Amino acid sequence: MTKKRGMKKRxxxxxxxxxxxxxxxxxxxxxxxxEESSSYFCAERTTxxxxxxxxxxDEVNTNYDYTQTSCEATSFCKAxxxxxxxxxxxxxxxxxxxxxxxGGIWDERERDEISQCQLGCCYIGSGASFVTQTKCSSxxxxxxxxxxxxxxxxxxxxxxxxxxxEEEGACVFDDGFVRNCKRLTSAKCDTEKAGAxxxxxxxxxxxxxxxxxxxxxxxxxxxxxxxxxxxxxxxFVDSCENTANIYDASKIDPVVQDYWDYMIDKxxxxxxxxxxxxxxxxxxxxxxxxxxxxxxxxxxxxxxSKAPNYGDxxxxxxxxxxxxxxxxxxxxxxxxxxxxxxxxPGSQQFRFICDYGEIRKEEMDPFRGTICVESEVEGFRTANxxxxxxxxxxxxxxxEDCEDVQERDCVWINGTGASILRDEDGNPLVINSDGKxxxxxxxxYGDPGVELGPFGExxxxxxxAACVPKYPSALWFWEPNExxxxxxxxxxxxAMDTCSFGNDICIVEFVKGKFFGTWDCSDNCYCLGLEDDAxxxxxxxxxxxxxxxxxxxxCVALGDCGxxxxxxxxxxxxxxxxxxxVTELKEExxxxxx
Amino acid sequence: xxxxxxxxxxxxxxxxKKAQVTIFIIIAxxxxxxxxxxxxxxxxxxxxxxxxxxxxxxxxxxxxxxxxKDTVEILSLQGGSIESEGYxxxxxxxxxxxxxxxxxxxxxxxxxxxLVEHIESEIENEIEDDMKMCFDALVDFYERRNYDANLxxxxxxxxxxxxxxxxxxxxxxxxxxxxxxxxxYERFSVLxxxxxxxxxSIANDIIDWEAEYGDFxxxxxxxxxxxxxxxxxxxxxxxxxxxxxxxxxxxxFQFASRSVAWPPGYGEVPIFD
Numbered sequence: 001m002t003k004k005r006g007m008k009k010r011x012x013x014x015x016x017x018x019x020x021x022x023x024x025x026x027x028x029x030x031x032x033x034x035e036e037s038s039s040y041f042c043a044e045r046t047t048x049x050x051x052x053x054x055x056x057x058d059e060v061n062t063n064y065d066y067t068q069t070s071c072e073a074t075s076f077c078k079a080x081x082x083x084x085x086x087x088x089x090x091x092x093x094x095x096x097x098x099x100x101x102x103g104g105i106w107d108e109r110e111r112d113e114i115s116q117c118q119l120g121c122c123y124i125g126s127g128a129s130f131v132t133q134t135k136c137s138s139x140x141x142x143x144x145x146x147x148x149x150x151x152x153x154x155x156x157x158x159x160x161x162x163x164x165x166e167e168e169g170a171c172v173f174d175d176g177f178v179r180n181c182k183r184l185t186s187a188k189c190d191t192e193k194a195g196a197x198x199x200x201x202x203x204x205x206x207x208x209x210x211x212x213x214x215x216x217x218x219x220x221x222x223x224x225x226x227x228x229x230x231x232x233x234x235x236f237v238d239s240c241e242n243t244a245n246i247y248d249a250s251k252i253d254p255v256v257q258d259y260w261d262y263m264i265d266k267x268x269x270x271x272x273x274x275x276x277x278x279x280x281x282x283x284x285x286x287x288x289x290x291x292x293x294x295x296x297x298x299x300x301x302x303x304x305s306k307a308p309n310y311g312d313x314x315x316x317x318x319x320x321x322x323x324x325x326x327x328x329x330x331x332x333x334x335x336x337x338x339x340x341x342x343x344x345p346g347s348q349q350f351r352f353i354c355d356y357g358e359i360r361k362e363e364m365d366p367f368r369g370t371i372c373v374e375s376e377v378e379g380f381r382t383a384n385x386x387x388x389x390x391x392x393x394x395x396x397x398x399x400e401d402c403e404d405v406q407e408r409d410c411v412w413i414n415g416t417g418a419s420i421l422r423d424e425d426g427n428p429l430v431i432n433s434d435g436k437x438x439x440x441x442x443x444x445y446g447d448p449g450v451e452l453g454p455f456g457e458x459x460x461x462x463x464x465a466a467c468v469p470k471y472p473s474a475l476w477f478w479e480p481n482e483x484x485x486x487x488x489x490x491x492x493x494x495a496m497d498t499c500s501f502g503n504d505i506c507i508v509e510f511v512k513g514k515f516f517g518t519w520d521c522s523d524n525c526y527c528l529g530l531e532d533d534a535x536x537x538x539x540x541x542x543x544x545x546x547x548x549x550x551x552x553x554x555c556v557a558l559g560d561c562g563x564x565x566x567x568x569x570x571x572x573x574x575x576x577x578x579x580x581x582v583t584e585l586k587e588e589x590x591x592x593x594x
Numbered sequence: 595x596x597x598x599x600x601x602x603x604x605x606x607x608x609x610x611k612k613a614q615v616t617i618f619i620i621i622a623x624x625x626x627x628x629x630x631x632x633x634x635x636x637x638x639x640x641x642x643x644x645x646x647x648x649x650x651x652x653x654x655x656x657x658x659x660x661x662x663k664d665t666v667e668i669l670s671l672q673g674g675s676i677e678s679e680g681y682x683x684x685x686x687x688x689x690x691x692x693x694x695x696x697x698x699x700x701x702x703x704x705x706x707x708x709l710v711e712h713i714e715s716e717i718e719n720e721i722e723d724d725m726k727m728c729f730d731a732l733v734d735f736y737e738r739r740n741y742d743a744n745l746x747x748x749x750x751x752x753x754x755x756x757x758x759x760x761x762x763x764x765x766x767x768x769x770x771x772x773x774x775x776x777x778x779y780e781r782f783s784v785l786x787x788x789x790x791x792x793x794x795s796i797a798n799d800i801i802d803w804e805a806e807y808g809d810f811x812x813x814x815x816x817x818x819x820x821x822x823x824x825x826x827x828x829x830x831x832x833x834x835x836x837x838x839x840x841x842x843x844x845x846x847f848q849f850a851s852r853s854v855a856w857p858p859g860y861g862e863v864p865i866f867d
Contacts, residue, residue, distance in 0.1 A: 040866050046696070049679030051705055053696040054866075069866050082707040089798070091707040093693075093805035102708045142791060143757040232820070287820045330817050355816050356823065356841070362812070363828040369856020370809070385809060391860065476858035491858065498859030559859060 042071035044097055052077035052095035080108040083116050088134025090117035120151035121159035128163035130156040169206040172215055181210035181217035183242040210242045212261040221254045225311025227293045234283025234293040234313040247283030249309040276317050279304040285315035290329035292318060302357045320354035327354040332383040334372035338567045343472050345560040347567035351383045367474040390469035394420050394501050397437040402467035414465035417547035418554055420501050430462035468557035475560040484573050502555035543580055645735050650768055655784050657728035662762060662786050665720045673849035674713045676720055680705060682850045684835050693801045693851045698861045702853035704805050710755050710794050717753040725751050729766055736770050744769045755791035793838045793847035800836060808854030
């Protein structure tokens with residue numbers, strides 16, 4: 001609740017101006033110099049070698065084109081799609097001059113609107129990728145394999161799911177003496193056949209392993225295992241070094257099993273438990289579920305405590321331990337540098353990611369332009385950065401709009417001295433019966449603080465309020481060699497601009513007693529702590545009064561403003577004495593100051 | 595007799611000692627000589643070891659391979675360029691911006707639309723002189739062995755980033771003749787195992803996202819590419835450093851981007867007259 005902050009004019013009065021510099025130091029911060037702000041140019045090239053940037057004059061490379069308009073309005077730096085006619089790539093948001101210099105074809109349309117940039121499914125060997133037709137052709141030479149393009153598939157996931165692995169089998173070579181065997185695709189076996197020595201027959205047995213008894217090759221089962229490139233699992237290997245089926249200790253005996261005769265799908269192989277408890281006997285690792293085949297290393301925390309029954313490889317856990325919590329591979333969570341309260345000056349949020357058994361740390365925006373948000377779907381935890389929507393908080397004039405989580409990240413606070421928004425005369429807005437902030441003059445009977453007196457309506461205890469950021473932004477206030485007495489850098493000025501929304505002025509009025517000549521406080525006394533909410537008067541000033549404290553609360557909520565400890569719990573730059581200034585005004589100065 | 599024996603023993607003893615000293619001196623000379631020979635001849639021998647008169651291709655491979663590897667390593671740490679332009683200094687590396695905006699709130703503009711081709715061109719330019727030196731040395735080897743060696747072609751070098759390897763070819767044709775025999779060697783090419791093509795392609799995907807939407811989320815790619823480690827480091831002024839590392843080979847590709855950067859506080863919006 002606040003008191004009415006009216007200003008009476010009586011000749012015989014002196015005034016004391018209590019100024020709360022809730023921002024940093026200055027009552028009014030000088031706006032950005034008009035000439036400086038208008039000195040932006042579109043530079044075809046900047047002095048530090050970048051192309052097509054809107055920069056101040058001192059960053060323009062005058063050996064190239066430049067103009068005092070935005071790059072989007074120029075012919076040379078307009079951004080569009082850059083098409084590579086040979087490789088078939090279509091790159092978005094490329095300035096025309098950059099595209100032309102690189103030998104591309106520039107088009108001002110979006111990628112989706114350009115026929116050459118339409119995507120389809122490109123089958124490359126046993127895999128697939130979702131690319132343009134030209135890109136598909138170019139990948140044929142890059143990967144040295146035939147490609148097939150299917151423009152009818154318009155979805156990346158469908159494309160990848162539709163990839164058909166080339167079927168493998170036993171390619172048996174018989175030179176009349178020995179029957180040798182290699183595990184190959186049909187196409188590769190045909191190639192071998194074409195190049196085979198005279199007298200050597202080559203046959204392909206689809207889906208059959210080289211160790212199949214009926215093939216009668218020299219290759220026999222072993223107790224060894226191996227890892228395959230781009231595969232997650234541990235595989236058996238035969239005596240000819242061919243990859244056999246997924247390692248399953250129960251299938252080691254070829255006499256009683258046909259596990260060494262035919263290729264068995266991953267889905268029909270042994271089932272690896274989610275806690276890898278049977279990793280010693282089953283090599284059916286799954287990267288997406290958090291395990292991958294690795295050489296067994298006793299003592300490695302990723303490895304099951306028991307060595308594999310056969311071979312040197314085992315499914316290793318890709319999960320992570322963090323502060324006593326187990327995270328699966330791919331899970332992520334938020335963290336901060338702050339030891340206690342979040343969003344203190346200097347604190348920064350992080351996203352931790354459990355990646356391949358290691359914890360990777362990604363910093364959120366250092367100025368809290370983004371914040372880290374955690375979520376969980378079916379027990380899988382993720383943390384993601386999202387924009388911190390704090391910027392229009394201070395302009396909200398009611399609690400509903402202020403705390404609309406779809407639109408912004410703000411909170412509504414009220415109390416004496418809390419208002420940020422002002423009327424035309426600089427007086428704080430107050431809450432009406434609709435919960436909206438309005439000028440005090442617009443209050444009507446029935447609004448909070450308006451009551452009916454013996455001579456009509458009178459205003460006594462209005463409510464001030466403000467909408468402030470839920471996650472205060474960080475400000476760049478730590479320029480090297482800068483002291484609080486000298487804050488001349490652009491960054492410091494910007495910081496003060498933001499904090500200046502919290503500046504407040506309270507004019508306290510004193511009246512000279514007629515009999516004893518003493519000065520008694522008569523209006524806005526609470527700003528100096530000379531009056532409390534109940535109307536009780538005090539003779540001593542108290543600068544830690546409700547009005548000052550609330551102002552500072554608003555101030556700190558705006559960002560790295562006001563009086564605050566930093567994230568290391570160290571005292572900040574400013575003290576009460578720095579931020580609260582009390583100035584005595586003579587009667588004749590009052591009109592001007594007002 | 596005894597004296598004679600004594601004398602004889604002493605005589606043998608003295609002459610044995612002299613013989614031992616002589617042997618030691620000879621051994622020392624042999625060791626020093628061998629060391630000198632080793633020092634002066636082995637480097638030459640190493641170079642010559644790969645020179646097989648019937649296989650000049652192998653010589654060129656050995657001669658230029660290290661230069662290609664070194665070049666690839668340098669440009670991989672600098673966003674794909676040997677001399678970075680428009681870069682951010684990060685842990686001593688000048689990492690080039692592949693996408694950049696100097697403003698706040700807006701997506702970046704792509705600075706290297708054809709990254710793979712740019713890298714190929716950078717490697718070509720960097721190794722061209724060394725490649726010529728290798729061919730000159732090759733001709734010299736043949737001539738020292740009394741061959742007539744003739745090199746034709748402009749020496750233009752072409753580099754192709756391919757899946758899992760880098761292929762370098764030249765248009766040189768070498769003709770060597772000795773007596774009545776003549777051999778002709780053409781289509782010289784050097785293969786270096788490296789997955790820079792894959793890393794650069796992923797970098798392009800990341801940059802496409804940054805140019806259209808802003809901040810790229812690495813977690814999806816982490817689950818798709820099991821053999822690539824994705825690191826992302828946000829910098830104070832809004833830049834992001836990406837480091838892609840192949841887990842098997844340990845090779846890296848680093849690049850920078852500045853897209854949808856957030857200002858401290860409300861920031862400043864550029865105004866044009």
